Amino acid sequence: xxxxxxxxxxxxxxxxxxxxxxxxxxxxxxxxxxxxxxxxxxxxxxxxxxxxxxxxxxxxxxxxxxxxxxxxxxxxxxxxxxxxxxxxxxxxxxxxxxxxxxxxxxxxxxxxxxxxxxxxxxxxxxxxxxxxxxxxxxxxxxxxxxxxxxxxxxxxxxxxxxxxxxxxxxxxxxxxxxxxxxxxxxxxxxxxxxxxxxxxxxxxxxxxxxxxxxxxxxxxxxxxxxxxxxxxxxxxxxxxxxxxxxxxxxxxxxxxxxxxxxxxxxxxxxxxxxxxxxxxxxxxxxxxxxxxxxxxxxxxxxxxxxxxxxxxxxxxxxxxxxxxxxxxxxxxxxxxxxxxxxxxxxxxxxxxxxxxxxxxxxxxxxxxxxxxxxxxxxxxxxxxxxxxxxxxxxxxxxxxxxxxxxxxxxxxxxxxxxxxxxxxxxxxxxxxxxxxxxxxxxxxxxxxxxxxxxxxxxxxxxxxxxxxxxxxxxxxxxxxxxxxxxxxxxxxxxxxxxxxxxxxxxxxxxxxxxxxxxxxxxxxxxxxxxxxxxxxxxxxxxxxxxxxxxxxxxxxxxxxxxxxxxxxxxxxxxxxxxxxxxxxxxx
Ligand code: ADP
Numbered sequence: 239x240x241x242x243x244x245x246x247x248x249x250x251x252x253x254x255x256x257x258x259x260x261x262x263x264x265x266x267x268x269x270x271x272x273x274x275x276x277x278x279x280x281x282x283x284x285x286x287x288x289x290x291x292x293x294x295x296x297x298x299x300x301x302x303x304x305x306x307x308x309x310x311x312x313x314x315x316x317x318x319x320x321x322x323x324x325x326x327x328x329x330x331x332x333x334x335x336x337x338x339x340x341x342x343x344x345x346x347x348x349x350x351x352x353x354x355x356x357x358x359x360x361x362x363x364x365x366x367x368x369x370x371x372x373x374x375x376x377x378x379x380x381x382x383x384x385x386x387x388x389x390x391x392x393x394x395x396x397x398x399x400x401x402x403x404x405x406x407x408x409x410x411x412x413x414x415x416x417x418x419x420x421x422x423x424x425x426x427x428x429x430x431x432x433x434x435x436x437x438x439x440x441x442x443x444x445x446x447x448x449x450x451x452x453x454x455x456x457x458x459x460x461x462x463x464x465x466x467x468x469x470x471x472x473x474x475x476x477x478x479x480x481x482x483x484x485x486x487x488x489x490x491x492x493x494x495x496x497x498x499x500x501x502x503x504x505x506x507x508x509x510x511x512x513x514x515x516x517x518x519x520x521x522x523x524x525x526x527x528x529x530x531x532x533x534x535x536x537x538x539x540x541x542x543x544x545x546x547x548x549x550x551x552x553x554x555x556x557x558x559x560x561x562x563x564x565x566x567x568x569x570x571x572x573x574x575x576x577x578x579x580x581x582x583x584x585x586x587x588x589x590x591x592x593x594x595x596x597x598x599x600x601x602x603x604x605x606x607x608x609x610x611x612x613x614x615x616x617x618x619x620x621x622x623x624x625x626x627x628x629x630x631x632x633x634x635x636x637x638x639x640x641x642x643x644x645x646x647x648x649x650x651x652x653x654x655x656x657x658x659x660x661x662x663x664x665x666x667x668x669x670x671x672x673x674x675x676x677x678x679x680x681x682x683x684x685x686x687x688x689x690x691x692x693x694x695x696x697x698x699x700x701x702x703x704x705x706x707x708x709x710x711x712x713x714x715x716x717x718x719x720x721x722x723x724x725x726x727x728x729x730x731x732x733x734x735x736x737x738x739x740x741x742x743x744x745x746x747x748x749x750x751x752x753x754x755x756x757x758x759x760x761x762x763x764x765x766x767x768x769x770x771x772x773x774x775x776x777x778x779x780x781x782x783x784x785x786x787x788x789x790x791x792x793x794x795x796x797x798x799x800x801x802x803x804x805x806x807x808x809x810x811x812x813x814x815x816x817x818x819x820x821x822x823x824x825x
Contacts, residue, residue: 252294252311254278260298260546261589264311267294272439274319276312278305283334285318285550288590297546297586299334317440320554321358322561323417323433324365324386324394327498328529330515330536331358333547335554338515338538359433364414367396367421367432371407378404379443380564380621383422383430384412389532391523392498395565396421399434400443400620438553442560444625445618453684454570454628457493457755458486459801460671460744463700463765465654465678469496469568470616470626473654476645477575478638481658482670484513485748487572489669490630492521492530493755496570498562499534502555505548505578514538524755545582552579556613556627563617563625571614574632576607580644596643604647611651640675653679667745673707692758699765703739706772710736727785728776734789735772742797743768753801764800767810771797774821781825791820 252267254277262277262284269275273286277298282305288295296311320335330338335358369384371377379400388394398404405424415421417433424430436442450468467473477483491499503514515538521530535558539551552573559569573579580603587600595601614629631652635645638660649655655677662670681697688696709732713725722730743764747753756764775788793816803809 252313254305254307254309254311255293256307257302257305258589259585260302260544261586262296262298262302262305262311264294264296265292267311267313269294269313269315272317272437274314274316276314277302278309278311280305281312284546286313287586295590297549299544299547299550301544317437318550318553319435319437320557321433321435322558323359323431324388325359325363325417326535326558326561327389327392327394327533328531328535329359330538331554333504333537333539333549333551333554335537359417361418362416364416365432367412367415369410369412369422371410371422373407373410375407376405377407377422377424378621380619382565382621383407383410386432390528391526391532394432396430396432397434397564397621398428398430400564402428402430404428436557436561438550438557441613442557442564443620444560444564445620447615447617448624449683450616450626450680451683452687453680454568455495455758456490457757458489458669459746459756459761459764460669460673461656462756462758463743463761464673464704465656465671465676466680466684467628467630467654467678468616468680468684469628470614471628471654471680472611472614472652473628473630473656474576474633474645474648474652475630475656475658476633476635476638476640477658478635478660481660481663482668483574483632483634483658486656486658486669486671487574487630487632488517488521489748489754490570490572491518491534492524494570494628495525495568496628497533497567498559498569499530500555500559500562500569500571501534501536502551502571502573503536503538504551504573504575505539505545505582545585548579548582552576552610556610556629559627560613563627564619564621566619566623566625568625569627570630571627572630572632573610575634576610576631576648577634577644580607599643603643604650607644607647608651611648667740668748669746671744673744674711688758688762692762696762699762699769702769702772703743703765706732706736706739727779730785731775731779731788734785735768735775738768738771738794738797739765742800746801750802752804756801760806763806763810767800767814768797770814771817774817778821778824783821783824787824788821791817791824793817793820 252264255263255265269286275284277284282298282300284296284298287297336356365386367384371383377398379398379402381398382395384396386394405426408425409423411421420429422430450470452469453466454469519531523530537551537555539547559571562569584599614627616626619625633645635642657672657675659670659672685697778788796813
């Protein structure tokens with residue numbers, strides 16, 4: 239139900255009957271499902287999750303210690319909503335969209351925030367509104383009526399809210415206004431401000447989803463090259479501790495060619511989230527030179543905060559992402575970690591004494607996950623434009639065991655799987671994305687983009703690399719039994735080529751100035767250089783040159799320096815001609 243229809247006010251308070259961690263029951267509360275309520279004398283924020291006769295069950299988004307039976311519960315009569323408007327970029331919110339810096343100022347610390355209210359966007363700040371409509375223009379829901387420079391990087395489009403009727407513009411302002419002041423009026427009496435509310439559990443309306451055909455270019459060779467994600471696609475990263483999950487997510491936030499980044503830190507260990515909160519504001523945006531936060535919204539819910547707030551983090555984040563999508567932007571949303579959200583569902587469900595499903599998770603785990611990922615996509619917008627949300631969910635399987643329910647249910651939904659591997663990380667192979675276990679179901683639909691924008695034989699060259707890596711995987715078993723020298727020469731050579739694929743191409747150093755980002759052309763060029771080595775080396779082998787002589791040439795090890803080479807084109811050209819020369823000289 240939309241905000242505009244929320245007219246009836248509820249004036250009767252309920253009374254707390256019981257408190258069990260984040261789950262509170264109340265009697266005599268006149269409420270509907272998902273209404274936001276204020277619980278106890280301190281007015282802690284909660285949401286109605288079950289109604290049975292006169293008994294209402296509420297999940298509370300703040301710590302409930304000290305709250306007891308008999309205290310009042312007040313219903314707002316409104317669903318959990320976010321306030322959408324300029325100022326969200328460069329903001330750090332908690333799970334119910336309270337700005338952490340404002341809370342900190344009010345409370346002196348980020349972790350003492352019970353019962354404190356703070357608006358999601360600054361209601362006093364004035365923004366320069368530049369109209370894009372004139373009196374007499376007809377506008378419909380979703381149409382852009384003006385623009386605000388939100389940050390140095392992002393133009394914020396002020397849109398007719400989706401639940402308006404639309405009509406003819408009767409007056410339009412220009413100049414400095416707060417988000418609450420009316421900037422455009424319509425002939426049916428509707429007034430448009432620079433902000434709008436939206437209930438988080440309801441997807442913002444959009445037209446049809448389209449098949450995504452453009453990659454979200456990450457600048458990471460293993461991701462772009464082998465397991466690409468589409469703009470509007472879904473991906474999962476399971477990350478055992480120390481496997482490089484944080485670095486991978488930060489690389490995506492920094493380098494992927496999304497316009498907007500929404501980063502949800504959902505109940506990860508407190509210190510890790512603090513790291514993100516401290517690191518992100520320092521990061522430069524390599525695309526623009528501006529701070530990365532100028533196109534980023536962080537939603538942070540550390541594990542010090544109660545479990546129920548993890549869920550609201552997820553919904554708040556995806557709703558903010560949809561709002562920027564509606565402006566026509568390509569949004570990348572990172573959720574770290576969806577396992578913590580699932581654990582919150584498990585805890586709430588067990589307190590509700592629901593029938594547990596697999597490993598104690600509620601039976602609706604799969605449905606909740608898919609409802610969240612469903613909100614990703616490349617969309618036709620209601621204003622006729624296009625926008626996308628790509629969702630990357632981190633998963634933290636206990637003990638790195640992918641057979642557990644959260645990983646398994648996520649895998650059924652997402653189409654790209656980047657399996658971080660603790661063994662690879664231990665061997666310092668980064669990014670530690672395991673090429674045997676990972677996959678992307680977008681490959682085929684994205685190939686035409688790569689063929690058009692990079693090189694026409696893109697998919698063949700990639701397939702060649704995949705085949706070599708597969709063969710290496712098979713040969714490894716034999717090597718472990720009998721040793722490498724027992725293999726025929728051609729297989730020994732294949733192992734050598736595969737080693738260069740791993741070391742020179744799949745490995746990429748996020749901490750190196752040059753190597754940290756690899757443009758698609760360079761990803762392709764590095765791969766074809768290794769293929770040149772392969773082709774020339776096999777020619778030499780066919781001509782009778784012993785494999786030790788082939789692998790001994792001094793041009794080959796230089797392949798390992800391609801990633802860090804500043805002028806990569808010249809560098810690779812030279813390696814290729816040296817490879818040819820040195821190998822042909824052997825026969
Ligand atoms: P996690 O979040 O999974 O615990 P991190 O992302 O903090 O792990 O990574 C652990 C360490 O691994 C980092 O401090 C860094 O030294 C190294 N590392 C991870 N990814 C890369 C990468 N792509 N390039 C270079 N080093 C990396």
